[in-house]
Amino acid sequence: MEYTFQFAAVFRELPYLLGGAALTLGIAFTSFWGGAVIGVLGAVAKVNGKRVARRIASAYVVFFTNTPALVQIFLLYYALPDVGILLDPLVAVVVGLTLNSGAYLTEILRAGVISVRRSEIEAATALNMSRFQILLYVILPHIAKTIYAPLSNFFVWLVLGSSLAALFGVEELTGRAINISTENLRSIETFLVVAVIYALLTLIASATLALVGRWAFRVDAKVL
Amino acid sequence: MFERLVQEAPQFFGYHNLVFIGQAMGRTLWMTLIGCGVGFVCGLFIAIIRQTQTRILMPVRLLVIVYVEFFRRIPFLVILFIVLFAIEPLIPGTSLLGIATVSVCLLSTAFLSEVIRSGLESVPRQQIEGAATLNFSFIQMMSMVILPQSWRVILPPAAAFIVMFIKDTSLASQLGVIELTFAGKMLVNRGFSPILGFGAILLCYFMLSYPLSRFAAYLEKRLESS
Numbered sequence: 001m002e003y004t005f006q007f008a009a010v011f012r013e014l015p016y017l018l019g020g021a022a023l024t025l026g027i028a029f030t031s032f033w034g035g036a037v038i039g040v041l042g043a044v045a046k047v048n049g050k051r052v053a054r055r056i057a058s059a060y061v062v063f064f065t066n067t068p069a070l071v072q073i074f075l076l077y078y079a080l081p082d083v084g085i086l087l088d089p090l091v092a093v094v095v096g097l098t099l100n101s102g103a104y105l106t107e108i109l110r111a112g113v114i115s116v117r118r119s120e121i122e123a124a125t126a127l128n129m130s131r132f133q134i135l136l137y138v139i140l141p142h143i144a145k146t147i148y149a150p151l152s153n154f155f156v157w158l159v160l161g162s163s164l165a166a167l168f169g170v171e172e173l174t175g176r177a178i179n180i181s182t183e184n185l186r187s188i189e190t191f192l193v194v195a196v197i198y199a200l201l202t203l204i205a206s207a208t209l210a211l212v213g214r215w216a217f218r219v220d221a222k223v224l
Numbered sequence: 225m226f227e228r229l230v231q232e233a234p235q236f237f238g239y240h241n242l243v244f245i246g247q248a249m250g251r252t253l254w255m256t257l258i259g260c261g262v263g264f265v266c267g268l269f270i271a272i273i274r275q276t277q278t279r280i281l282m283p284v285r286l287l288v289i290v291y292v293e294f295f296r297r298i299p300f301l302v303i304l305f306i307v308l309f310a311i312e313p314l315i316p317g318t319s320l321l322g323i324a325t326v327s328v329c330l331l332s333t334a335f336l337s338e339v340i341r342s343g344l345e346s347v348p349r350q351q352i353e354g355a356a357t358l359n360f361s362f363i364q365m366m367s368m369v370i371l372p373q374s375w376r377v378i379l380p381p382a383a384a385f386i387v388m389f390i391k392d393t394s395l396a397s398q399l400g401v402i403e404l405t406f407a408g409k410m411l412v413n414r415g416f417s418p419i420l421g422f423g424a425i426l427l428c429y430f431m432l433s434y435p436l437s438r439f440a441a442y443l444e445k446r447l448e449s450s
Contacts, residue, residue, distance in 0.1 A: 003313065066387065066433040067426045068394035071405055075426065078418035156297070163299035167398055174301055181305075188309040191302055199297040 009184040010193045013176075020176035021197055025205075027094055027162040027172060032155055034098035039105025046106065047113050057106065064103035070164050072096050077168060089168035097162060104154055112147035144217040152209035156202045163198075173197060228417055236420055241411065248407035249428055255325050255393045255403065260386050263332025264340075270333065271340040272366060288337075295334035300392045303327045304399060324396035324403075328389060335385055343378035344370055376447035383440035387433045394429070404428050 045057040064072070073096035080087060087095070116139050124134045166175035177194040181187040213219040235241075270288050273281065295303070307327045311318050347370045355365040397406035408425035412418050 062434070063430070066391075066437055067429045068391035068405065070394045070397075071408065071422055071426050071429065074405070074408070075418065075422040078412060079422060082417065082419065160297070160299040163301045164395065166301065167395075174299065177302070177305075188306065191305045191309065195294070195298040195302050195306065198299060198302060199294055202297040 005189055006186055007189050007193065009186050010180065010189050013180050013184075014193075016180070017173065017176055017194065017197060020171060020173040021201055023170070023172040024159060024162050024174075025201070027090075027097065027165060027170075028155065028159045030094050031097035031101050031162070032158055034094075035101025035103075035105045038098070038102025039109050042102060042106030043109035043113055046110050061103045061106050064100050065107070069096055069100045069161060070167070072100065073164070073168070090165070090170050093162070093165040093168055093170055097158065100161075101154070101158055105151075108147050108150045108154065109143075111150075112143040115146045116142050141217065145219055148213045148217060148219040152206060152213070155209065156206060159202055159205060160198065229420055232416055232420055236411070236416055236424070244411075245404070245407055245424065245428065248402055248404045249432070251321060251401060252390065252393050252403040252429075253432065255321070255328050255396060255401075256386065256390045258325050259328025259332045259393075260336070260389055262329040263336045264382070266329070266333040267336035267338075267340050270337040271344055274337075274341055275344055275366075275370075276362065292334045292337055295330055296338065300327070300331055301395050301398065303331055304395060308399060320396075320399045320401045324393070324399055324401045327396070328393060331392070332385070332389055335388075336382060339381045339385060340374075340378050342381075343374035346377040347373045380440055380444035380447060383436060383443060387437045387440065390429065390433045390436070 042057045042060065045053040046061075049057065073092055076096050077087060077089065077092040120138055120142065121134060124138045129137065162172060163174040165172050166178055169175065171179065173194060177190050181190040184190070270292065273288055274285055276285070304324065304327045307330065308323050311323055311326065351369055351373065352365065355369045360369065393403060394405040396403055397409065400406065402410070404425050408422050411424075412421040
């Protein structure tokens with residue numbers, strides 16, 4: 001059985017694919033920061049909140065972390081028109097991924113908050129630090145160090161997870177790959193090139209995050 | 225809207241639909257279990273290869289590292305497409321379920337090998353030096369010293385990853401494998417309300433993964449204290 005790989009047809013479309021990669025990063029960024037807002041609220045509710053708030057936050061986390069994002073977005077996209085809300089595919093995907101990352105980030109941030117030990121705060125009080133100083137020099141650096149690695153892993157997961165937007169017709173990296181492969185019929189070459197682009201994209205993202213972590217929080221983060 | 229749900233419910237939860245959803249759930253479970261079983265064995269193998277020091281195995285180690293890093297950094301959807309287009313011409317007539325299962329295996333091998341590797345590396349160095357002093361061979365050291373001590377670091381995250389693979393298999397619906405997500409799409413296409421169709425599917429996924437994630441949390445707590 002003979003098959004000759006022809007990558008030329010794919011490389012011609014490289015700028016088009018890279019445009020899709022930009023949209024992929026955009027989706028990941030938007031849902032990451034949206035999720036971070038939800039995550040902070042959720043973590044505060046779970047650690048410090050009243051019983052009702054704790055219950056609601058836990059139910060939210062348990063539901064979203066135990067069901068696939070794809071089906072959640074299906075529900076948003078196909079069921080909301082029943083109550084008169086028609087979402088653009090891109091908006092539906094971003095909303096779905098934001099709600100998802102909110103749940104995961106709640107858990108990550110909560111783990112960071114509870115890792116701060118009482119004795120550390122007591123030691124800071126004994127050194128006559130003000131409440132603001134304790135927050136700035138003791139609590140926040142400690143939280144940043146604990147959550148940095150899971151946070152950057154999660155961002156990589158989100159970049160990969162945003163590929164499901166292609167199933168709703170959003171033209172991000174995977175979506176554009178599907179477009180190209182139906183046109184040039186060089187499916188396997190196209191998807192191999194796209195796989196390499198994803199790998200490079202997430203490698204660059206991890207490396208950048210590791211550098212930022214080292215510079216800002218003195219975290220000894222590994223790239224690989 | 226609620227009237228419609230109440231009206232459709234008896235028909236939706238009829239015998240044939242429940243059997244259909246049950247079969248779909250079986251396929252989701254099959255992909256996850258076979259994928260993770262194969263992934264665990266291959267992942268263990270890869271993790272052990274990465275622990276070796278001999279120079280002859282150097283190219284194998286490099287190859288394995290490239291494999292793991294590559295497959296952890298591409299989306300499952302892209303893996304599915306690559307496997308589909310690679311297997312179809314090589315072995316014509318492979319079932320879509322088979323293709324999806326192979327994809328899950330490839331992905332879970334990469335992820336679980338990392339989990340296992342961090343477990344193997346958690347064993348204190350003194351243990352390895354002690355084994356070397358006792359003149360243990362590499363295989364003896366692995367099977368009698370390192371592996372027995374690393375299970376408690378490996379198992380909790382491995383269980384958490386299985387939950388992730390249950391959810392990832394929902395993408396196999398795009399190939400046309402009739403698993404839970406595809407079943408939900410078919411039910412909705414047949415005219416049931418999307419809230420009912422996808423809601424029931426979400427509930428099914430929840431029933432599969434919630435016990436497992438509780439089990440993972442339990443393992444973590446239990447093994448941490450011992």
